[in-house]
Amino acid sequence: MAQSSALAQHPAPLPRLFSRGALALILAIYTLYTLGPFLWLATMSVRTTAEISADHYAWPRPFHWEQFRSAWVDSDFATYFWNSTLVVVGAVAVVTLIGAAAAHALARYRFRGNRLIYGILFSSIIFPPQITLISLYQILVDYNLYNSLLGLSLVYVSLQLPLTVYLLEGFFARIPQDLFDAAKMDGYGDLEIFWRIVLPVGMPAIATTLILNFIQLWNEFLFAVVLITDPEKRTLPIGIRAFMGDHFQDIGMIATGVMISVIPVIIAYVFFSEKLIRGMTAGAIK
Amino acid sequence: MPEAIALNVKTSDREASTSARSLADPRRASRVVLAIFLAPALLVYCGLTAYPAFRTIFDSFFTIEGIEATFVGLANYRELISDETFWIAVRNTLIWSFVAPVLDVATGLLLALALYAGVPFARFLRVAWFTPVLLSYVVVAILWMWIFNYDWGILNAMLRAVGLDGLASSWLGDPHLALASVIVTHAWKWAGFNMVVCLAAIHSLPREVLEASELDNCGWGEKLRYIIIPMLRPTLLSLYILAFIGKMKIFDLVWIMTQGGPLWATETVSTYVYKRAFNWNTFDLGYPSAIATVWFLVVCASVVILNRLLSTRDRLEY
Numbered sequence: 385m386a387q388s389s390a391l392a393q394h395p396a397p398l399p400r401l402f403s404r405g406a407l408a409l410i411l412a413i414y415t416l417y418t419l420g421p422f423l424w425l426a427t428m429s430v431r432t433t434a435e436i437s438a439d440h441y442a443w444p445r446p447f448h449w450e451q452f453r454s455a456w457v458d459s460d461f462a463t464y465f466w467n468s469t470l471v472v473v474g475a476v477a478v479v480t481l482i483g484a485a486a487a488h489a490l491a492r493y494r495f496r497g498n499r500l501i502y503g504i505l506f507s508s509i510i511f512p513p514q515i516t517l518i519s520l521y522q523i524l525v526d527y528n529l530y531n532s533l534l535g536l537s538l539v540y541v542s543l544q545l546p547l548t549v550y551l552l553e554g555f556f557a558r559i560p561q562d563l564f565d566a567a568k569m570d571g572y573g574d575l576e577i578f579w580r581i582v583l584p585v586g587m588p589a590i591a592t593t594l595i596l597n598f599i600q601l602w603n604e605f606l607f608a609v610v611l612i613t614d615p616e617k618r619t620l621p622i623g624i625r626a627f628m629g630d631h632f633q634d635i636g637m638i639a640t641g642v643m644i645s646v647i648p649v650i651i652a653y654v655f656f657s658e659k660l661i662r663g664m665t666a667g668a669i670k
Numbered sequence: 671m672p673e674a675i676a677l678n679v680k681t682s683d684r685e686a687s688t689s690a691r692s693l694a695d696p697r698r699a700s701r702v703v704l705a706i707f708l709a710p711a712l713l714v715y716c717g718l719t720a721y722p723a724f725r726t727i728f729d730s731f732f733t734i735e736g737i738e739a740t741f742v743g744l745a746n747y748r749e750l751i752s753d754e755t756f757w758i759a760v761r762n763t764l765i766w767s768f769v770a771p772v773l774d775v776a777t778g779l780l781l782a783l784a785l786y787a788g789v790p791f792a793r794f795l796r797v798a799w800f801t802p803v804l805l806s807y808v809v810v811a812i813l814w815m816w817i818f819n820y821d822w823g824i825l826n827a828m829l830r831a832v833g834l835d836g837l838a839s840s841w842l843g844d845p846h847l848a849l850a851s852v853i854v855t856h857a858w859k860w861a862g863f864n865m866v867v868c869l870a871a872i873h874s875l876p877r878e879v880l881e882a883s884e885l886d887n888c889g890w891g892e893k894l895r896y897i898i899i900p901m902l903r904p905t906l907l908s909l910y911i912l913a914f915i916g917k918m919k920i921f922d923l924v925w926i927m928t929q930g931g932p933l934w935a936t937e938t939v940s941t942y943v944y945k946r947a948f949n950w951n952t953f954d955l956g957y958p959s960a961i962a963t964v965w966f967l968v969v970c971a972s973v974v975i976l977n978r979l980l981s982t983r984d985r986l987e988y
Contacts, residue, residue, distance in 0.1 A: 392780055406692060407784075407789070408789075411789060411795065413785060414781070414799070414906050415798050415799070416797055417774075417801050417858070418801060418802055418858070418862070419798050419801065420824075421813045421814070421817060421858075422801060422802075422805075422813075424813075424816075424824070425809075425813055427865065440822045440827075441824070441826075441827075457740030458896055460893050481710075482710035482714065483711060485706075485707040485710065485711065486707060486708050486710070486712075488707060489699070489703075489704055489707035489708050490708075492697065492699075493697055493698065493699045493700070493703075493704060494697045494698060495699070495704060498910050501712070501950055504715065505711060505712075505715055508715070508719045508720075508723075510915055510970065510973050511719070511723065511966065511969075512918060512919045512939075512962070512968070512969050513919060513921070513940070514726075514833065514939075514940060514943045514944075514958075514961070514962035514965065515722075515723045515727075515962050515963070515965075515966040516718070516719060516722040516723050516726065517722075517943075517944075517947075517962070518726055518729070518943075518947050518955050518959050518962060519721075519722035519723070519725035519726045519729065520718065520722045521947075521948075521955075522725070522729075522955065523721075523722060523725070523943075538714075538718060539718060540716065541714055541718070542714050542717075542718030544978060545711060545714055545715060545719075549711065551828065558953060561697075567790075574699050574700075574703040575703070575706065578707070581678075597802060602806070603805070603807065603808075603809075604806075604920075605807055605922040605925075605926075606921050606922055606940075607927075610944075621807075621808040622808075623927060624808050625808055625810075625868070628812060635723045635816070640683055641807050642808075642812055642813075643858055645806065645808075645809065646805060646809055649804050649805070649806075650804070653801075653804055654739070654869035657797065657800075661800070661866050664803070664863065664866070665863070665866055665867045665870060
């Protein structure tokens with residue numbers, strides 16, 4: 385609110401540098417540059433490959449919505465979609481719960497080694513993935529979790545744990561101590577406090593980490609491609625990549641598959657854009 | 671009987687005193703409670719992050735074929751020093767890590783300034799410019815492989831349309847152009863992220879300073895140069911470091927678009943590790959573990975050094 389009123393007081397100072405028209409043109413071109421490829425993809429997803437080969441840039445006419453049915457049923461994208469859903473929803477639920485528990489303990493209680501544990505949990509955020517990737521492959525093979533969606537979920541939990549603890553610790557630390565003192569007076573135990581107070585009060589932050597973890601894991605590629613080779617177990621990103629390898633020329637179907645993978649992310653963004661952006665940028669601004 | 675009563679009194683006394691203590695200092699919790707909260711996270715961390723990391727470092731001193739491990743000492747590291755492909759990968763990754771963040775952050779800052787200056791449709795533009803951040807690398811890679819396609823990609827189509835047929839190239843197939851093409855693709859994906867962070871930082875600048883500069887009849891360019899950019903310094907630096915770390919790890923986009931080719935032109939350390947471990951049939955996990963170990967140390971050291979060099983006052987948090 386304050387921002388828009390401030391803008392009203394100081395009407396756009398940029399035109400002093402550029403003429404209005406030139407600026408508008410640059411903005412339009414940049415917008416086309418970011419959105420154009422995406423719109424191109426959307427149009428191709430409802431065109432058949434034959435139509436695309438005839439003209440790569442034509443508007444879909446008619447809209448071949450059956451492309452989605454055929455991608456879903458005939459090209460195994462349904463399998464990939466449900467595998468992704470299972471792995472990602474499971475991993476996000478677990479990482480949020482254990483991350484929140486750890487974040488609560490680190491934010492609320494004083495004990496020896498508090499900052500050390502926080503530092504250890506958080507520092508792995510800078511690790512290049514290869515340092516764990518090769519061994520995780522060996523470990524999952526050892527424990528019969530290679531080529532298993534459960535194994536991939538566990539790895540995903542560990543991948544998102546540092547960020548989850550970091551975001552939630554920051555938020556939980558700002559919950560007023562009075563709330564906890566009052567709860568103790570009322571006879572709440574430590575676990576009850578977490579369950580009945582921290583989780584509900586922390587819901588905005590938890591929602592942010594949920595969305596952020598969901599999108600990052602939904603898009604994850606490297607660990608999935610190493611830990612899953614069975615075609616039945618592929619997640620969407622590696623499923624699409626494999627489909628592209630086998631049907632390099634079938635552009636229409638690739639585009640449709642890609643759209644299937646993008647739609648959940650776009651839906652999450654439409655509903656939770658503020659939360660998502662806050663989560664993504666929380667670390668970068670101080 | 672009296673003893674029992676005495677005992678009861680004692681225990682209730684003790685209960686009273688512990689609860690009194692916990693009321694006095696609610697920031698303390700018993701070890702059991704702490705363990706319940708922290709154990710799952712620490713277990714996941716130890717089992718799936720710390721142990722694999724140590725194991726990779728340990729493995730780097732072995733040749734590992736299947737389940738057979740032969741101790742080879744520092745042989746993998748010695749081989750690494752004379753491995754030309756590795757050094758090409760290091761060079762490419764470093765070019766990427768130092769150059770690309772400038773592109774990312776500068777674009778992000780310009781976009782944020784445009785939005786801050788109050789262009790029309792700012793809300794729509796912010797969403798539109800942020801969209802690529804959400805797309806997975808697989809999606810971005812496929813899209814841009816089509817855009818760069820020699821025969822019908824939109825880039826060549828546009829060049830031909832304006833009569834610059836000579837500039838139409840096989841963007842991802844030409845060793846001189848491939849790395850730049852992949853870097854541009856990567857910048858396309860991340861500009862929106864940097865924009866959002868810069869915008870938030872600009873909005874949190876103290877309003878009085880900006881207003882004072884306007885009273886002093888400070889031009890937009892001067893305001894940018896003497897006020898906005900210096901005040902945004904910490905944000906821009908942490909964005910740069912964040913982007914730098916990201917680039918040191920880059921894998922997905924390169925792997926899908928070029929697989930490190932043509933002629934190692936886009937090979938990065940990550941793609942090379944992946945190739946040696948899982949793609950080439952060398953059947954040895956020891957050597958790639960050595961590469962991963964070296965790179966792990968390089969990334970950690972760079973983070974520490976960049977932190978020291980760039981942000982002396984503000985500690986980096988991300």
